[in-house]
Amino acid sequence: MATTIAPPPVEIELEDLGRGGGGIPNLGWEGPGGPGEGAEGISDNRYRTGMWAALAGILMFFTAFISAYVVRKGLSNDWIPTSLPSLVWFNTLLLLASSLTLERSRHVLSDNSRFSRWWLLTTVLGAAFLVGQVVVWRQLIGDGVYISSNPSSSFFYVLTGAHGVHLSGGVFALGFLLFRNRQNPFGSVNRTPIDVVAIYWHFMDGLWISLLLLLFFWR
Amino acid sequence: MGEAVQAHSVHEAPAGFIRKYIFSYDHKVIGIQYYMLALFSVFLGMTLSVLVRLNLAWPGTEVPILGTIFPEGAPDGVMTPEFYLSMLTMHGTIMVFFVLTTAPQSGFGNYFLPIQIGADDMAFPTLNMLSFWVTFLSLVVMVAAIFVQGGAPISGWTAYPPLSALGEIAGPGLGTGQSLWILSVAIFCIASLLGAINFIVTTIDMRAEGMSMMRLPLTCWAWFVTAILALLAFGVLLAAGVLLLMDRHAGTSFFIPGGLVVSDKLIDHKGGSPLLWQHLFWFFGHPEVYIAILPGMGAASHILSTFCRKPIFGYKAMVYAIMGIGFCSFLVWGHHMFMSGMSPYTAIVFSLTTTAVAVPSAIKTFNWLGTLWGARIQFTTAMLWALGFVSLFVTGGISGLFLNQPAVDVYLHDTYFVVAHFHMIMGVAAIFGIFGGTYYWFPKMFGRMLNETWGKIHFWITFVGVYAIFMPMHFLGFAGHPRRYAELTSFEFLEPLAAVQKYISMFAFTTIAAQFIFLAIFFWALFRGKKADINPWKATTIEWSVPTPPPHDNFGGEFPVVHRGPYEYSVPGAAEDFVPQTAPDVATAKS
Secondary structure (H helix, E strand, C coil), X not given: CCCCCCCCCCCCCCCCCCCCCCCCCCCCCCCCCXXXXXXXXXXXXXXXXXXXXXXXXXXXXXXXXXXXXXXXHHXXXXXXXXXXXXXXXXXXXXXXXXXXXXXXXXXXXXXXXXXXXXXXHHHHHHHHHHHHHHHHHHHHHHCCCCCCCCHHHHHHHHHHHHHHHHHHHHHHHHHHHHHHHHHXXXXXXXXXXXXXXXXXXXXXXXXXXXXXXXXXXXX | CCHHHHHHHHCCCCCCHHHHHHCCCCHHHHHHHHHHHHHHHHHHHHHHHHHHHHHHHCCCCCCHHHHHHCCCCCHHHCXXXXXXHHHHHHHHHHHHHHHHCHHHHHHHHHHHHHHHHCCCCCCCHHHHHHHHHHHHHHHHHHHHHHHCCCCCCCCCCCCCCCHHHCCHHHCCCCCHHHHHHHHHHHHHHHHHHHHHHHHHHHHHHCCEECCCHHHCCHHHHHHHHHHHHHXXXXXXXXXXXXXXXXXXXXXXXXXXXXXXXXXXXXXXXXXXXXXXXXXXXXXXXXXXXXXXXXXXXXXXXXXXXXXXXXXXXXXXXXXXXXXHHHHHXXXXXXXXXXXXXXXXXXXXXXXXXXXXXXXXXXXXXXXXXXXXXXXXXXXXXXXXXXXXXXHHHHHHXXXXXXXXXXXHHHHHCCEHHHHHHHHHHHHHHXXXXXXXXXXXXXXXXXXECCCHHHHHHHHHHHHHHHHHHHHHHHHHHHCCCECCCCCCCCXXXXXXXXXXXXXXXXXXXXXHHHHHHHHHHHHHHHHHCCECCCCCCCCCCHHHHCCCCCCCCCCCCCCCECCCCCCCECCCCCCCCECCCCXXXXXXXXX
C-alpha cells in the first residue's frame, strides 16, 4: 500500500478544466472539472463566492424582518405610521455618495495615493452615515417616539439598527483595508479584498435603499 | 494574493498543544471537536429524556439527587410539572441543535468534505475555527439556562409566544432561563451561518483537478445542499429570535397580543401576533429537519455503495433528489400550523407541497433498494446502521403522509403520534446516520478500528429498542394521548394508556443503557483498538487513499487528480473490485 496519493499528473486533458467560483464561468459540472486547486496555489474566487454566500444569508435575515413588517402591519389596528425625520434623506445621500467614491477608488487602484484618498473619503462617508442614523434615533426619541411606542416605530428601530450593525461591519472593513494599504499597497494585481469589500458595501447601500422605500411608502 | 491567502496556502503544521488541539485551524481537528461536542450533548440530552420518561411512567418517583441539584424544580427529589416541561424543552433543544445539526454536518462534514474533494482544508480555516467556538459558546449559554434562577424554560423547543415572550410572570424558567435560551439559539444561528458559508465555498471553489460536481461523493452533495439550507434558514430564525428578545426586553409587541391576562395581571402589550412567530420559526424549522437528515442520507448512500460493492444505483437521480428535497423544504412550513387557525385553502397548498416531498424521498429509497438488489452485501457494523437508516427513514416518512393531511392532522396534532413521527424520522434516523458514519469513518479519523462484534450488539439493541419505543407511541396518538402533558394521573381517558407509557419507558431505559456500550467501545478503540489500514473497507473515495490518520494538509503537499466518479465498484476488467477516484487507469488500479 503506497502512501502516494495521486499519480503525477499524466496526460489527463485539462483544457476544459472548470474554474469554479464567484466569477462563475464554468462550475465544472461534469467530466474532468474542478477548480483545479493545487498547482498554482489557491483560487481567490473563494473570497468572492464566500461574500455572495454571506450576502444570501444576510438577505434572508432582512427578508424575515420585512415579511414580519408586512404581516404585523396587515394584522393590527395599533399601527401609527412613523414619519421619517428629514435627516434620513441626507444620510441616504451620504451612503449613495460613498458607493460612488468607492467605485472611483477602485478605478484608480494602480495610483496608490489617489486610491487611498478616495477610499478614505468612502470610509468617512460611511461613518458619517452611521452617526447620522444615531442622530435620527435621537431626534425620534426627542419627539417621544420610542421602540416600544407602536409596531411601526418598533420596526423602524429594529430595521435601522440591524442595517446599522451590518454597515458598521462594512466601515470596519473599509478602515482595516485602509490601514493594510498603508503598510502594503494593494495595487491592481492584489485586489481581491478591495473587490470583495466593495460587493458588501454596495449591497448594504442597496439594502438601505430598499428598507427606506419600505419605511417610506409602506408606512 | 493577500496575506490571508498566503497564510492559508503555507498552512504550516502547528506546534504547541493549544494551536494544535484547542484553537486549531485544521478542519480535521475542528471536525473532531464538533463531534465531541455532539457526543457530550447527546448524553446530556439522553439524561434529560430519562427524567422525562421517568416522570411519564412513574410520576412522583423520588430521585434524591434531583432534590439536591434542583431544590426548586424537584423539591424532595419529586419533579414538579414545570420541571418536567423544562427538561422536555432542554431535551428537544439540545438534541436538535447540538446533536442533529452539529454531528452529521459540522462534525463529519468538516472532517471529510475537504479530503473527499481533494482540498488541503476548508476555504476559510479561521472562520471554521470561529464557527466551532461560537457553537461552543452557544452550548455553554444553553446549559447555563438550566442552572439560573427559575431554571430552564418550559416553552418547548419551538418557544411559542406569548408563553415565551412574557417573562417570569408566565411561569418558572420563563425569566432568565428563557432569555438565555433565545440568546443561545441566536448565537447558534450565527455559528451555523458562518459554517454554512465555509461549506458552500469549499465545495464550489476548492475541488481538486478533475473533481467535477458530478464526481462528488453523495456525502459531499448532502453537505453542500445542507449548507445551502442552513444559510437560508438560520438567518430567519436569527431575525425571529431578535424580535422575540425585543418583545421580552424592549417592550415591543411583535408577538404578544393585546388584552392578555396572565397570573391575574393584564399584560401591557397589544396587537402582536403569536402566529407570526410560528411562521418565522417553522420557515426555519422545516428546513432544519432536512439539515438534520440530509447528511445522514449522504452517509447511508456512501456506506451502502461500499458494502454492496456496487456503484450507487442512479447517482444523478440521487443528486437531483437531494436538491429536490432541499428545494421543497422551504415550501412546506405551514404544515406545522394546520391547527393554528390557518385557512383551509392555505392548508391544502401546504399539504400538496408536503406530499411532493415524498417524490424525491421515494427516489432515494428506490435507489437504495436498487443498490442493494443483487449485491453481495458485506454486513459490517457500518452497513447495519446504514440499513437501519433506510428502514427508519421509510417508517418515519410514511407517518408523515398521515400528518400532512389537514383533516387527519386535526385529530393527530399534538398527540404522541407526532412525537413518534418526528423522533423516527428526524431523531433516530439521523442518529443512525451518525452511527453509520462513526463506524465507517472512525478508522480514518482515529487510526484504529472499532470493535465489530460489540458494534453489532450495540446496533441490534438500539435498532430493536427504538422501534419498541416509538411504534407504541403511534398507538398512543391514535388513542388521543396529548403530548407535553406532565401529569397523566388526573385524566380518566389516559388511565388505560399508562401501561403503554411504562412499557415505552422500560425500552427507553434499555436502549439508553446500550449507548454506554457505544461509549465504551468508542473510548476503548481510541486507545486500544486494532490499528487501521489506509483503506480497511476497500473503498473508492479520496479519504481512503490518504494516510491514516491524514497528515496536516491531508495530502503531504501532493494534490490528488481525480479521474472518475465516486462509486466505481466491481468494474469489469479492473484488478480489484474497486477503482479509487484517483486511479488513472482501470486495469492496473490498486488501492
